[in-house]
Amino acid sequence: MDDETRLIRAGHAPGALAKTVGPPIQKGSTILLPDAASLYPSDDSITYGRQGLSAQFALQAALAEMEGAAGVTLFPSGLAALAGALLAVLKAGDEVLVVDTIYKPTRRFCDRMLKRFGVAVRYYDPRQSPDDLVDSVSDATRLILMESPGSLSFEMQNVGRIAELARARGVLTMADNTWGAGYLHRPLAHGVDISVQALTKYVGGHSDVFMGSAAAKDPKLVRALEDGVLHLGWAVSGDDAYQMLRGLRTLPTRLARQGESGLLVAAWLRDQPQVVQMLHPALPGCPGHELWARDYTGACGLFGFVLRPGPDLAVNAFLDALELFGLGFSWGGFESLAISCDEQLANRTFRRDYGGPLIRLHVGLESPADLIADLQRALEAYAKATA
Ligand SMILES: Cc1ncc(COP(=O)(O)O)c(C=O)c1O
Known part of the structure; x- marks a missing residue:
């Protein structure tokens, strides 16, 4: 066979592959x-x-x-x-x-x-x-x-x-x-x-x-x-x-940690004066908690909360003050993220007044204490911008 044909025929996978x-x-x-x-x-x-x-x-x-x-x-x-x-x-x-x-x-x-x-x-x-x-x-x-x-x-x-x-x-x-x-x-x-x-x-x-x-x-x-x-x-x-x-191999381990960290962060947020409502089904007292307790074996790290009323400028000041939470639309990764939501809520058929600006957080695999310190800074920026 000519070289070009030999090159096309050569180097195919071996019949039996080693088991990985x-x-x-x-x-x-x-x-x-x-x-x-x-x-x-x-x-x-x-x-x-x-x-x-x-x-x-x-x-x-x-x-x-x-x-x-x-x-x-x-x-x-x-x-x-x-x-x-x-x-x-x-x-x-x-x-x-x-x-x-x-x-x-x-x-x-x-x-x-x-x-x-x-x-x-x-x-x-x-x-x-x-x-x-x-x-x-x-x-x-x-x-x-x-x-x-x-x-x-x-x-x-x-x-x-x-x-x-x-x-x-x-x-x-x-x-x-x-x-x-x-x-x-x-x-x-x-x-x-x-x-x-x-x-x-x-x-x-x-x-x-x-x-x-x-x-x-x-x-x-x-x-x-x-x-x-x-x-x-x-x-x-x-x-x-x-x-x-x-990813599937470590899904349960990551979810357990992110769910637990998310609940720690959510419980801390609930007690802050700038927060009027938590939207986390796994947090006792939140809307839908009973259905979550009945139908779920745990929580992930994604939840929302409502800030006391303030202008868009103050919401942006909150988000811009975050250093550990990235600003991004996705979730489910190892990293913490935050977004404002009100713009997206506007196209709903059954509009609701949540009582203030709605923020969505994704809690990643960072230390919850560091994430709380980051949120503390951002809430201070929010308080300043609404004063
Ligand atoms: C609830 C939900 N469903 C579906 C999707 C779409 O996933 P993908 O980005 O892979 O298209 C997203 C993405 O944010 C989501 O939040």
């Missing part, structure tokens, strides 16, 4: 098939790399174990998981009920794309009772999309009761369970049909990889989710899947 703790990362769009008959298999055999390879399969299996699912589908981001799962089960003429406290970009997808494809979108107040909510379904209602606790304002929903009532009416349920990370809360065990999460947050844990997942128990739904990804042509890389699997 993590799965091998296979990279490949092309899959070499053993014979002509395998080109068009009658079963689900993989014939093209977009369907996923060793690392993606290992991650799917681990997530299925955690979620108590028959199958888990991977998406290129958390938002893609929400959009993809909705597209997989909805059709023109359907109506979807979406909790008003949904992650804002999910709402944007519903308003700007789902509606354009003939799906009616109706928002509901997270404080509405499950009975009233399910009483409001119409013949066209196909799905209820929950997020509990709600984005930014942390309203809890009675997920199990909504799922039970919806099922009796033939309506599917889906939950964005990014706060519970598939670990602190398992929607499928509470009767929810599809459990979605942004793996980007706690499973990744290091603020550097995007991915989302959708898990289901019913094999027909698992198939619908897989078909959705297949038809849309979405794929996640083996490298990213490997990183997610690596």
